[in-house]
Every structure is written in structure tokens, then in C-alpha cells.
Amino acid sequence: MLLARVVYEGVADFAARLVTGHTPPIEAYVYGPAHADEIRRRFKADMTSASTHDWLYNSANNTFGVSDLGYYVGYQIAASYYAGTPDKHAAIRRMIELDYADAGAVRAFIERSGYF
Numbered sequence: 867m868l869l870a871r872v873v874y875e876g877v878a879d880f881a882a883r884l885v886t887g888h889t890p891p892i893e894a895y896v897y898g899p900a901h902a903d904e905i906r907r908r909f910k911a912d913m914t915s916a917s918t919h920d921w922l923y924n925s926a927n928n929t930f931g932v933s934d935l936g937y938y939v940g941y942q943i944a945a946s947y948y949a950g951t952p953d954k955h956a957a958i959r960r961m962i963e964l965d966y967a968d969a970g971a972v973r974a975f976i977e978r979s980g981y982f
Contacts, residue, residue, distance in 0.1 A: 868936070869913040870966045871922055873975065876940015877961045880948065884958070889941070897930070898938035905930075909939050910982055947979035 879890055889895045898905060908929070912920065920928045921936030944961055951957035965971045976982065 867913075867969055867972075868915045868918055868921060869976070870969065870972045871918060872909070872913070872936040872940040873943055873964070873972055874940065874966045875922060875937050876942070877944045877964070879937055879941045880944035881958065881962070883941075890937070892934060892937065893926075893932050894935045894938040895941075897932040898935060898942070901930075902942075905935060905939060906942075906982065909936075943976055943979045943981045946981045947975065950978070950980055 883889050909921070918924065918936065920930065921939070922934060924933050926933045947961065948954065948957045951960075960975070964975055
């Protein structure tokens with residue numbers, strides 16, 4: 867499911883930013899903030915899809931004209947979850963230990979993140 871892959875990749879980017887202080891140098895992190903509402907709306911419509919075409923592991927030959935926007939979406943979900951969790955160590959542990967194969971656990975994580 868697209869949703870689990872996006873969260874998995876975004877958590878990795880978020881954890882890397884916590885360690886390095888930098889987001890990955892990809893266009894998605896430039897384009898994303900400028901188009902956040904549209905991206906959120908379109909992702910919500912696509913998130914249960916099995917197709918990653920517009921979101922992950924792609925080129926700029928997609929609906930947005932920017933590759934890998936799923937990384938940005940997943941990062942935003944992780945950042946929202948982290949910001950809303952008082953115990954930051956527990957938040958990181960929860961993200962890393964999340965069972966990404968369990969669709970219910972991933973959905974519950976997203977609900978707790980407040981991203982949507």
C-alpha cells in the first residue's frame with residue numbers, strides 16, 4: 867500500500883534530518899512546502915492505492931512534474947507526529963518500530979500525527 871511506503875520513507879528522512887540537521891537535497895523538499903495543501907489533498911485521495919507512480923520511486927514525468935513527493939509527504943507526517951508528542955524519544959522509537967506491514971497500525975499512526 868502506498869501509504870505505508872510513504873510513511874516508511876518519510877520517517878527515514880525525518881530521522882536523518884534529526885541527526886544531520888538537513889533534509890535530503892531533492893526537489894520534493896523545495897516544491898512541497900510551496901504546494902502543501904494541494905499535495906495533501908491529492909495524497910489523501912491516492913493513499914490507499916497500490917501505485918507509487920505519482921509519489922515514490924519515479925521521475926518528474928508524473929502529475930506534479932516533480933519526482934518523489936511521497937518522501938516529502940511522509941516526512942511531513944513524521945514531523946507532525948513528532949511535534950505533537952511530548953516525549954520525543956518515545957516518538958522516535960514509535961516511528962522506527964512501527965509495523966509498516968500492518969495497515970491498521972500505519973493508519974493509526976497517521977491519525978495521531980494530525981497531518982490530515
